[in-house]
Structure formats: C-alpha cells, structure tokens
Amino acid sequence: MKPAFPAIAAYTAVSALGDGVDAHARALRAGMGGLRRNDYAPPGQPPLPCWIGRVAGLEDDPPADGTVDTRLHRLLARALRQDGFAARLQAALRRHGPARVALVLGTSTANIEASEQAYRRLEDGRLPADLRDARLHHLDGPAQWLAARTGIAGPRYTLSTACSASAKAFALAARLLAADLADAVLVAGADSLCASTLYGFNALELVDAAPCRPFDRARAGLSIGEAAALALLCRAAGAADAPRLLACGESSDAHHLSAPHPQGTGALRALEQALQACGLRAGDFDYINLHGTGSRQNDAVEATLVAQALPGVAASATKGATGHTLGAAGALEAVLSLLALRHGVLPASLGCTAPEAAIAPQLVQEPRERPLRRALSFSFGFGGSNACLALAGAEAV
Amino acid sequence: MSGALAADLLGVGVCAPGMADADALRAWLTHADAPLPGGRDAQPAAARMAAAERRRAPHSVRMAVETATQALGAHDAAAVGAVFASAYGDMANADAILTALARAPQEVSPTRFTHSVHNAAAGHWSMASASHAATTALAGGSEGFGGALLAALLELQPQRPPQLLVVYDVADAGALAEAAPCTADFAAALLLAPPGTGAALARLRAEVRARRGTAATPPVDARLLPWWQGNPAARALPLLEAVLCRRRHGFTWPLGSGTLLALDCEPVR
Structure with a gap:
C-alpha cells in the first residue's frame, strides 16, 4: 500500500534571518546571514566573546500575555503573526473542531530564561x-501556553530531545494523523537565547569566538541562535497542492551523551529508516540540509557519512546563517528546506571557505537556483538522538 | 471518537521510596495494614549502567534506567524503542545550574549542562543497552502520563518489537520546588507489544475521546494517594495496581484541554 504522506498545509518561521517566509527566502537566495556579535548577557555580565543568531526587536514586541510574558512566548507569538499562519490555524480549528487539532512542540530549554531571571x-x-x-x-509550559492561546484542545505534546526535538516533533505529528487521532497537527519548534545554553556550551568549549563555520577545516564550534518555526500538518486529501512530509527516520547513537558516534552509525540508521519509509533512494533527493553545527566532531562525522551514503547530492548547513537554534533547529531547517524546494534555490553553507575534503564536492558554497523536488534534513542531538526528515515539494508529489 | 489502540503488556517496573521493584509493590498491596513507605528518596540500583556512567548520571536517570531494566526483563534491548517522559526532569541538576548562572555564569559545570538535556535518561538507556533503536523524551507537565502512554502505543506496529514506556520524576529541589512540586521519587516502566505476542500480563485497549474537564483515575487503594497526588509519574500507579492485583479496570487520563485517553486493562489469568 502506498503510504499517505501528510501535507504541510502552512509553515512559517522567525529567526535571525527575519520574520516570515519571504524574509527567509530572500536571505537564502542572496546568501545572507543573520549572525551578530554577541550582545546578549545576564545583567552585570560582559557578553561572552562569540556570535549569536538573535531575533531582532523582541524586547519591543507586545507582551505575550500576563504572567507568562517570556522571550520564548514572544518568539512563538511573533511566528503566529507571520504569513497568515494564525488564520490558517483558526480555519483548521473551525473546520475540524478544537479537539481534533493536536500540538507537538519541540524545545530544549522552554522558558528557562525566566527561571534564570527568577534565580x-x-x-x-x-x-x-x-x-x-x-x-x-x-518544559511543558510553552505548549500549555500555545494551546491555550490558539484554542487547540486535542492531544498536546512537548518533545524535548535536545537539538533533534522539533524534527522528531514531525514524526509524532505524523503518527497522530496516521492513527486518525487528529485531523490537523500544529508542529512547533522554539528555543530562545538564554544564559543556560550560552554558558553551558561555553563550558564544553563548543562555542566559536568567530561566526560559526560549519564544515570549514578551521571551524571551532557553534554560534547559538534563537527561533520559532511553525508547520501545520494535515492529511493530504485536504491540501493537494501543499508540500509533503515523506518520512522521519529516528535512531540513537548509544555512544556518548555529548559527542557523536565516530562512525555516524546512529545517523546512518536514521537516514536508512527515512529512505525505507518513503520508498526512495539517495539519488531521488536534490538537497540535504545538514545538521552542520560547526563543532569539530559533528561536522567531521557528518561529512564522511553524507559523502558515503548520499554522494553527489547538493548539501549545505544553514546554521552559519541562523546560528544553532537548538530545539528549534529541526523545525526551522524543515522550513528552510521547504523554501529551498518552493523557490528552487540551493542555500549556501555560510561561513565555510575551506571545506572538509570529504564533503567539498557536494557542499553548496554560493546559493544556486535550480528546480528541486525533494530534500532531506538532518538533526542530531545530545544524548545521541538522531532524526532525518524527508520532504517533497508540492510539484514532486 | 475514532482511534482504537491495543497492546499486550509484557512487563512492568517500579522504583519508589522503600519499593525496589514491582514484586515489592505487589507484596505491599496484599498487606492491607502496611503503611505507605515514608521518605522522599528511592534507591535505584541501575545495575545495567557502566559504573562510571552510573556515578556521573543524575538520580532521575538512574531511576529511569532501573525501571526500564525491570520492565524489559529478558527481552532484547537492541530491538526495543522507548518513550521516556518526565514532567520536571532532574530538578536538583537544574537547580544547581540556575544557582551557578545567577552567581558566576562562567562556572557552570559542563557535566551538569550535558546532563540537563531532557533526553539524558533516554541517552543513558541507549548506551547501557547498546541499542540504536529510536527513543524519545516527552514532558507533559503534571498530567503527562496519558500522552506518554498514547505516544508509546502509537509506536507499536504489527509483527514489530515491543516498546518501552518509562515515566519518572524525582523529589523536588531548590527554589524550583514551589513551581514544580514533587513530594517523593517515583518511576514506572511498561513493556508494551502489539496484541497477540503471547506471555502478556494484561491486555490493554485504549481510545482517544473528546471530553473536557476529565480528571485522571485515582488508585483504588487509598494508601497510594500521597504518591499519586505528589508525583506526576505516579499517574501510572493505578494502572500498575490493577495489573499487579490482577483486576480488570478502566482508566482515563487527560491529553489536552478537550481530549482524554481512555484505557481498559484486562489482566491475563
């Protein structure tokens, strides 16, 4: 039986690249990045000497409701305002009833910025x-807040597997649809700047003092970013002209809590699972959005893996443009991949001037325009949590 | 509402203060005069973990790994996927990080930061089991059990290996306790399989229903109420009680504001 791939009926994002899909598509086409010198620090502390992907002007946004007006909720509220997303969601709620719309939110740190203030x-x-x-x-605070704000009354999930969280949120959403437990699912990925991740990754010596350089031979760590990305999934019958989620492969490294498996065993398994689930081969894909954090170990393992398992498929990391948005990265990079498919543009791997030999032949260093049908997006997290999304543009279905 | 789901329950695990495993809970349930063990702290053996990892890992991780090990029994861990769920993660670890950030952010412990990810238990479980199977980590607030159970049921496929569901929360710590109260350690694990695998402890049938304002089903044995009320993971206790007492019982748990998970548990004689 041919699987019924869920449709992605609406999607949007806010990140350091801007607000909404047009801003992101413009940046991808122009090869523009959004990193800035770190100007985020706890009161009384000098900013850590690094670069960040900060969403501009959140401080001046309208409060995100009463006692829970947090940076993360403002990110989510701003994302809801983009591209008519809130209206699309309300239409789905009216059409299906609030109890038939579910929410899966992926985050790594939720509102910890507020806990930091409190302490x-x-x-x-x-x-x-x-x-x-x-x-x-x-951790469930943002999902509780978002469900209350939007009126979603179906099953509500917070999925928190570090940097694979909002990629895996797509998988859980697809299972809810396949089991007919919901008619539409809001997938959200959100993480805000906070001291915990800046100082935590700094303590692990995983932060580059320069803007991050994924896959560059001189890379020295990541640049932390913030984002909220939203996608509305529904059964394909209701959205024939929408792009599709073909599959989400998931696996564990079973190796180390904060370092990738040296042979990429878990990541390869996630890829193979995704390909098997949608019945496609490596050559059926035109673009890979790499996890590509800029960390020495991750990029070395991923470069080898991609060169061996997906030879010749154009690939890039977009974290040089957005920063590593941690739990939001899976959803943000799904949105960027969907935009690549929609506009026929291969995003550039910003920050990389001298790529690792293994991946150099297929790494996109300047934006290129060409028709694209399908994309893969990798997300790997602490704890050895791997996810691989397979996406198809509306025309490829 | 649509969406009937069925599973065989193959194994259970429990870890709580004064309660080392499911056999201890079963024995205690049959002694109607025995009081609920006092104290906040459980003593998880977590013998499956390498000694160095066990020393470094937070208490909540040891709780989760211990109960998962119990429920897995002799099954092959490498084939078994797992859903881990905790409302609050490891509050002592979070409290230590937040305290350090408030005083001297540059002194945050890298080990504590590494263990602060909500999937620390899932990661340690996959390492301790040498399993590349998919795991996930959910956080559902004080009423997250129904959603976690549903997520585990959704992973089951005919002719495919079983799935673990592991729920755990540890006694609260520091200033966070006021916003995330948890009175005592509690962890439980269920090994779920597609129906018809044989050797089941109980057969489960579940469905999602639209209904507002439904509360979670309390335990029959009122002695369990302090744990059930005091720890989000102990929302699993009434189901364990029915399984261990071999009693057919129906349950509900809220999922979202307008939906619930209804479950019928029929012990296998």
Whole structure:
C-alpha cells in the first residue's frame, strides 16, 4: 500500500534571518546571514566573546500575555503573526473542531530564561512573586501556553530531545494523523537565547569566538541562535497542492551523551529508516540540509557519512546563517528546506571557505537556483538522538 | 471518537521510596495494614549502567534506567524503542545550574549542562543497552502520563518489537520546588507489544475521546494517594495496581484541554 504522506498545509518561521517566509527566502537566495556579535548577557555580565543568531526587536514586541510574558512566548507569538499562519490555524480549528487539532512542540530549554531571571532575584530563597507561574519553570509550559492561546484542545505534546526535538516533533505529528487521532497537527519548534545554553556550551568549549563555520577545516564550534518555526500538518486529501512530509527516520547513537558516534552509525540508521519509509533512494533527493553545527566532531562525522551514503547530492548547513537554534533547529531547517524546494534555490553553507575534503564536492558554497523536488534534513542531538526528515515539494508529489 | 489502540503488556517496573521493584509493590498491596513507605528518596540500583556512567548520571536517570531494566526483563534491548517522559526532569541538576548562572555564569559545570538535556535518561538507556533503536523524551507537565502512554502505543506496529514506556520524576529541589512540586521519587516502566505476542500480563485497549474537564483515575487503594497526588509519574500507579492485583479496570487520563485517553486493562489469568 502506498503510504499517505501528510501535507504541510502552512509553515512559517522567525529567526535571525527575519520574520516570515519571504524574509527567509530572500536571505537564502542572496546568501545572507543573520549572525551578530554577541550582545546578549545576564545583567552585570560582559557578553561572552562569540556570535549569536538573535531575533531582532523582541524586547519591543507586545507582551505575550500576563504572567507568562517570556522571550520564548514572544518568539512563538511573533511566528503566529507571520504569513497568515494564525488564520490558517483558526480555519483548521473551525473546520475540524478544537479537539481534533493536536500540538507537538519541540524545545530544549522552554522558558528557562525566566527561571534564570527568577534565580537572579530570589526572595529569601523563594521564586519572586511575579515569576511563580509554573509554566515558566517546566518544559511543558510553552505548549500549555500555545494551546491555550490558539484554542487547540486535542492531544498536546512537548518533545524535548535536545537539538533533534522539533524534527522528531514531525514524526509524532505524523503518527497522530496516521492513527486518525487528529485531523490537523500544529508542529512547533522554539528555543530562545538564554544564559543556560550560552554558558553551558561555553563550558564544553563548543562555542566559536568567530561566526560559526560549519564544515570549514578551521571551524571551532557553534554560534547559538534563537527561533520559532511553525508547520501545520494535515492529511493530504485536504491540501493537494501543499508540500509533503515523506518520512522521519529516528535512531540513537548509544555512544556518548555529548559527542557523536565516530562512525555516524546512529545517523546512518536514521537516514536508512527515512529512505525505507518513503520508498526512495539517495539519488531521488536534490538537497540535504545538514545538521552542520560547526563543532569539530559533528561536522567531521557528518561529512564522511553524507559523502558515503548520499554522494553527489547538493548539501549545505544553514546554521552559519541562523546560528544553532537548538530545539528549534529541526523545525526551522524543515522550513528552510521547504523554501529551498518552493523557490528552487540551493542555500549556501555560510561561513565555510575551506571545506572538509570529504564533503567539498557536494557542499553548496554560493546559493544556486535550480528546480528541486525533494530534500532531506538532518538533526542530531545530545544524548545521541538522531532524526532525518524527508520532504517533497508540492510539484514532486 | 475514532482511534482504537491495543497492546499486550509484557512487563512492568517500579522504583519508589522503600519499593525496589514491582514484586515489592505487589507484596505491599496484599498487606492491607502496611503503611505507605515514608521518605522522599528511592534507591535505584541501575545495575545495567557502566559504573562510571552510573556515578556521573543524575538520580532521575538512574531511576529511569532501573525501571526500564525491570520492565524489559529478558527481552532484547537492541530491538526495543522507548518513550521516556518526565514532567520536571532532574530538578536538583537544574537547580544547581540556575544557582551557578545567577552567581558566576562562567562556572557552570559542563557535566551538569550535558546532563540537563531532557533526553539524558533516554541517552543513558541507549548506551547501557547498546541499542540504536529510536527513543524519545516527552514532558507533559503534571498530567503527562496519558500522552506518554498514547505516544508509546502509537509506536507499536504489527509483527514489530515491543516498546518501552518509562515515566519518572524525582523529589523536588531548590527554589524550583514551589513551581514544580514533587513530594517523593517515583518511576514506572511498561513493556508494551502489539496484541497477540503471547506471555502478556494484561491486555490493554485504549481510545482517544473528546471530553473536557476529565480528571485522571485515582488508585483504588487509598494508601497510594500521597504518591499519586505528589508525583506526576505516579499517574501510572493505578494502572500498575490493577495489573499487579490482577483486576480488570478502566482508566482515563487527560491529553489536552478537550481530549482524554481512555484505557481498559484486562489482566491475563
């Protein structure tokens, strides 16, 4: 039986590249990046000497509701305002009923920026009175907030597998649709700048002092970014002219909590699973959005893996443009891949001037325009959590 | 509402204060006079983990790995995927990181940061089991059990290997406790298989229904209420109680604001 691939009826994102799909498509076409010198730091601290992918002007956005007005919720609220996304979602809620619309939100740190603020001004060891709302301090807070704000009353999930979280959110959404437990699923990926990840990756010596250089031989770590990306999945019958989610392969490295498997065993398994699930071969894909963080180990393993398993397929990492948006990266890079397919543009791997030999022949260093049918997107996370999304443009279905 | 799901329950695991495994819970349930063990801390053996990893890993990870090991029994871990779910992760680890960030951000411990990912338990489980099977890590707040169980059921496919569901939360720590109260350690694991695999402890049938304002089913044995009320993972306790007491029972757990998971559990005699 031919599998019924879910349709991606609407999608949008906010990141360091801008707000909404047009801003992102413009940046991809022009090969423009959004990294800036780090100007985000806890009060009284000098900013760490590095570069970040910051979403501009969040501080001036309208408050994202009462006691839970956090940086992350402002990111999500701004994303909802782009490209008519909120209206598309409301139409789905009206059409199917709120209980038939589900939410799967992938994040690594949720509202921890609010917990950080609270710990800087504890009152006799207690959370300050204005920062006691539980949704500020546990991982499911943003999904609870987003479901309440949008009116989604179906199953609600927060998936948190570090940097593969919002890629894996697509897989869970597809399973909810396939089992007929929902008629539409909002997939969200969101992570905001926060001290935890800046200082945490800094402590692991995984942050480049220069703008990150994925796959460059001189790369020295990642640049942290923030983003919110949204996708509305539904059964294909309801959206014949939409792009499709063909598959999501998932696997574990079973090797190390913070370092990739040296032979890329888990990542390869995720790829093979995705290809098997959609019945396609490596050569059926025209573009690979690489995980490509700029870390020494990740990029070395991924370059070898891609050269061996996906030879000749044009590939690039977009984290040189957006920064590593951690739990949001899977969804953000799915959106960037969908834009690549829609506009027929191969995004450039910004920051890479002298690529690793293994991947050099297929690494895209300048944006190139050409018709694209299908794309793969890799996401690998701490804990050895791997995901590989397979996507098809509307014309390729 | 549509969407009937079925599974065989092949194994269970439990770890709680004074309760080392499911056999201990079963024995305690039959002694109607025994009080609920006191204290906040469980003592997970987590013998499956390499000694160095076990030392470094947070308490919540050891709780999860211990119960997963119990539920897996003699099955082949390499073939078994796993859904891990915890409302609050490891609060002591989060409290230590947040405290360091507030005082001297440059001194955040890299080991603590590495272990702060919500899938730390899933990662350690895959390492301890040398398993490349897919795992996931969910966080559903204080009512996350129904969603986690549903996610595990959705992974089951005919003729395919079983799936583990592991739920765990540890006693609260630091200032976060006020926003994320958890009174005692509790972890539970279920090994689920497609129907008809044989050797089942119980047969489960579940469906998703549209309904507002439904509360989770409480335990029959009122002695369990402090754990059930005090720890989000202990939303699994009433199901374990029915399985261990070999009692047919129906359950509901909220999924979203307008949906619930309804489950019928029929023990196999």
